[in-house]
Amino acid sequence: MKKSPFLELVRVELRTRHYSIQTEKSYLYWIRSYILFNDKRHPNEMSNPEIERFLSYLAVSRGVSSSTQNQALCAIIFLYRHVLNTDIEGLKYKFSKKPKLLPTVLTKSEVAQILDLMDGRHWLIAAILYGCGLRVSEALSLRVKDVDFGNQSIFVFRGKGGKDRYTLLPQALIPKLESQIEHVEKMHQQDIYEGFGYTSVPPALKRKYKHTLKELTWQYIFPSTSRCVHPYDGYICRHHLHPTAFGKALKKAVRSSGIRKKISAHTFRHSFATHLLEGGSDIRTVQELLGHSDIRTTEIYTHVMGQRRAGTHSPFDLL
Numbered sequence: 001m002k003k004s005p006f007l008e009l010v011r012v013e014l015r016t017r018h019y020s021i022q023t024e025k026s027y028l029y030w031i032r033s034y035i036l037f038n039d040k041r042h043p044n045e046m047s048n049p050e051i052e053r054f055l056s057y058l059a060v061s062r063g064v065s066s067s068t069q070n071q072a073l074c075a076i077i078f079l080y081r082h083v084l085n086t087d088i089e090g091l092k093y094k095f096s097k098k099p100k101l102l103p104t105v106l107t108k109s110e111v112a113q114i115l116d117l118m119d120g121r122h123w124l125i126a127a128i129l130y131g132c133g134l135r136v137s138e139a140l141s142l143r144v145k146d147v148d149f150g151n152q153s154i155f156v157f158r159g160k161g162g163k164d165r166y167t168l169l170p171q172a173l174i175p176k177l178e179s180q181i182e183h184v185e186k187m188h189q190q191d192i193y194e195g196f197g198y199t200s201v202p203p204a205l206k207r208k209y210k211h212t213l214k215e216l217t218w219q220y221i222f223p224s225t226s227r228c229v230h231p232y233d234g235y236i237c238r239h240h241l242h243p244t245a246f247g248k249a250l251k252k253a254v255r256s257s258g259i260r261k262k263i264s265a266h267t268f269r270h271s272f273a274t275h276l277l278e279g280g281s282d283i284r285t286v287q288e289l290l291g292h293s294d295i296r297t298t299e300i301y302t303h304v305m306g307q308r309r310a311g312t313h314s315p316f317d318l319l
Helices: 005-016 021-037 048-060 066-083 108-116 120-132 136-140 171-193 203-208 243-257 265-278 283-290 295-305
Strands: 153-156 165-168
Touching: 005 021, 005 066, 021 048, 021 066, 048 066, 108 120, 108 243, 108 265, 120 136, 120 165, 120 171, 120 243, 120 265, 136 243, 165 283, 243 265, 265 283, 265 295, 283 295
Parallel strands: none
Antiparallel strands: 153 165
16 A cells, blocks of 8 residues: 655654654554545645534544543644644634543452453453552563562553563462463564564664574563564564454453453452452552552542442342
8 A cells, every 4th residue: 555655744843752652553544544534635734623513523423432532633733733834723622521430340259250261361361450559551571570479560661651570479379470471482483583583662662682592581472373574673583462352352251251340451440459459458559569650540449449448238128
């Protein structure tokens, strides 16, 4: 497929500003959609009316969520501000307010029930999400060097918001993790034998650690089954497992469990936080383990706990 010179210009600007590959894909998608919606007119020829009509189309005709509307608006603002050097003023469309929803939380028996229906690396990923409180992107991005068996801790490098942190490593997961790392070592040795062995890293790290990226410590704990071309630097490398692969395995397990809750990978993180607070852990400690900048984000789990925390009973139960 022929690449658009204009979209390539946007891509360069995104990479210059060190946006993540996920944000890059998302912004390019929405900018392309915006241009196509307006009959392929150049953004220089369009302004507020075209932007407002596109955003209204997303909300009314496509029925996208408030977060998706905000993402599209962010992409368009980036386009005009950083690529076309034009600020959008007087736009009759503001960022949509997200509804405040309480997270879905599993009971301990429900967590165990779902884990019993999973196996292999998918079981281990789910166990890490619940046992360590990680986001799925953080779990899949773990490298061999990030696991400290001696101190029973896991280092999360550049989690959400670019923040580093340490979290718990459950004693019960150590044997499984050691076994997984042995598997990674065998795969890595085969890659080196075939003339490869690089792991994927951000461009800045590639230049800084070029001579160490073939070492086992830099390899992902959950590597992909095949090698790929690095999207920035073009070298052959092995990336981590894609989130959709784990998502499919989780969906299958949830369906088999018969649990009637809306469950995603993030539900394990919500359950981790709630169960820690129920067990008497200090909310500041939970905040640090989760990597929340604002304790108000962590406090939502005290609302989830409801009567289990406050000891309040409905008057109906006293009739």
